[in-house]
Amino acid sequence: MVIQWIEGIFLTRPNRFVAEVQIDGKVERAHVPNTGRLQELLVPEAAIALTIHTDPKRKYRLSLRQVKYRGIWVSIDSQLPNRLVKEALETGRIFPDEKWLRIQSEASCGESRFDFALHGEKEIRWIEVKGVTLEREEWGYFPDAPTTRGTRHVRHLQRLVEAGEEAAVIFVIQNAWAKGITPNWEKDPAFAQAVLEANQTGVQFFAYCWEFEHDRSTFVGARPVKINENSNQ
Numbered sequence: 001m002v003i004q005w006i007e008g009i010f011l012t013r014p015n016r017f018v019a020e021v022q023i024d025g026k027v028e029r030a031h032v033p034n035t036g037r038l039q040e041l042l043v044p045e046a047a048i049a050l051t052i053h054t055d056p057k058r059k060y061r062l063s064l065r066q067v068k069y070r071g072i073w074v075s076i077d078s079q080l081p082n083r084l085v086k087e088a089l090e091t092g093r094i095f096p097d098e099k100w101l102r103i104q105s106e107a108s109c110g111e112s113r114f115d116f117a118l119h120g121e122k123e124i125r126w127i128e129v130k131g132v133t134l135e136r137e138e139w140g141y142f143p144d145a146p147t148t149r150g151t152r153h154v155r156h157l158q159r160l161v162e163a164g165e166e167a168a169v170i171f172v173i174q175n176a177w178a179k180g181i182t183p184n185w186e187k188d189p190a191f192a193q194a195v196l197e198a199n200q201t202g203v204q205f206f207a208y209c210w211e212f213e214h215d216r217s218t219f220v221g222a223r224p225v226k227i228n229e230n231s232n233q
Contacts, residue, residue, distance in 0.1 A: 003052050003053070003054055004051070004052050005049055005050070005051055005052075005065075005214040005215055006023060006049070006050050006051075006052055006062075007047065007048065007049050007050075008021045008022055008023040008024075008047075008048050008049075008050055009021060009022040009045055009046070009047065009048065010042055010043070010044065010045070010046040010047075010048045010064070010067065011027065011044060011045075012044070013032065013038075013042055016032065016035045017031065017032055017035070018030070018031065018032060018060070019031075019032050019042065019064050021048060021050065021062065021064065023050075023062075028060075028061075028062060029060050029062070030050055030060055030062035030063060030064045031058075031059070031060045031062065031063045031064065032063075032064050032076070033063055033064070033065070033076070033077050033078055033079060034076045034077065034078040034131075034133075035078070035145075036076075036078070036133065036134075036143065036144045036145055037144050037145045038067075038076055038133060038144065039144070040069075040134065040135070040136075041067040041069055041074060041076060041133060042067060042076075046067050046068065046069075047067070047068035048064055048066065048067050048068070049064075049065055049066040049067075049068075049073060049214050050062045050063060050064050050065060051063045051065055063077075064076065065077050065214075066212055066214065069135075069175065069177070070177060072175075072176055072177065072211070073211075073212045073213050073214070074133060074174055074175045074176075074212070075131075075133075075174040075210075075212045075217075076133055076174070077174075078131055080131070080172075080174070080217075081129050081130070081131040081172035081174070082105070082115050082116075082129050084172055084210055084217060084219075085115070085116070085127075085129050085170055085172060085208075086103065086105060086116070088208065088219060089103050089116070089118070090103065093208075093219050094170070094206075094208060095118075098118075099120075100118040100119060100120055100125075101119050101120060101121065102118075102119040103116060103117075103118055103119075104116060104117040104118075104119060107126070109126060109156070109160070110156070111156070112152070112153055112156045114126045114127060114128050114153065114157075115127055115128050115129040116129070123165070123166060124165060124166070125165075125166040125167065125168060126157060126160055126165065126166070126167040126168070127167075127168055127169075127170060128153045128154070128157060128167075128168075128169050128170070129169075129170050129171075129172060130142050130143075130150065130169060130170070130171050130172070131171075131172045131174050132171050132172060132173045132174060132175065132178065132181055132207070133174050133175050134175070134184070135175045135177045135178040138177050138178065138179050139178055139179060139180055139181075139182065140171070140173050140175065140178030140179075140180060140181040140182070140207075140223075141181070141182055141183070141184040141186075141187070142171060142181060142183060142184055142191075143184055143187060143188050143191060144184065144187060145187060145188070146187065146188045146190070146191070147188060147191055148190075150188075150191050151188075151190050151191045151194045154169065154191065154194040154195055154198050154203070155194050155198070157169065157198055157203045158194070158197060158198040158201045158203055161198070161201050161202045161203050162201055162202075166204075167203050167204070168203065168204040168205065168206060169195075169198075169203065169204070169205050169206070170206050170207070170208065171205070171206065171207040171208070171223075171225065172207075172208060172209075172210065173207055173208065173209040173210070173223055174210065174212070176209055176210070176211045176212075176220060178209070178223070179223060179224075180207060180223045180224040180225065180226060181207040181223060181224075181225050181226075182225070182226045182227070183195045183196070183227060192227075195227055196227055196228070199227050205225045205227065206222065206225065207222065207223040207224065207225045208220075208221065208222055208223065209221060209222075209223050
């Protein structure tokens with residue numbers, strides 16, 4: 001159970017799951033709910049926002065949720081994008097002109113489990129969600145480290161479309177400085193190539209941006225997705 005938000009200072013990241021932080025002058029350890037590198041965000045002395053938990057089974061009472069980056073709060077919570085997309089689907093912020101009978105989370109399909117399946121009377125649209133935190137020159141890139149799982153999912157979505165089904169990837173921009181998103185050809189060319197080929201096959205790619213301030217998230221709207229290797233801004 002989360003009982004409150006608290007601000008602090010980032011110090012170091014001993015491993016991808018743990019950060020050392022300073023709260024009111026005291027050094028503590030906090031869980032990092034994101035396995036990405038986050039090198040441009042988690043820099044020494046960065047202002048951070050954390051949640052305090054009371055569950056006695058948790059190893060750490062703190063979770064690092066947001067980092068202040070160039071004056072704005074950026075969410076690094078890798079579980080938050082799915083919750084944001086589900087709410088946006090239910091409220092019609094995403095795909096407002098489409099009517100689905102049921103929104104299924106964690107939908108199994110063969111060897112994969114996708115984030116959502118949108119069920120119509122006869123059709124299904126398979127949805128995979130990716131959170132974007134990496135920004136350079138006001139443009140977003142995904143991923144910030146190689147993701148074999150992400151590549152595998154995109155390839156599976158491509159096969160589904162080739163078999164006559166519908167599929168899409170939704171990028172959730174968690175860093176509002178990013179005005180759009182491009183696959184990160186430099187960090188993960190395999191993923192970027194999979195996206196390029198899936199797009200040519202008919203898999204759809206969307207990006208939406210949110211702004212954050214601790215427990216408040218604000219839907220900003222759609223952002224462009226540029227897939228070609230030579231696309232930047």
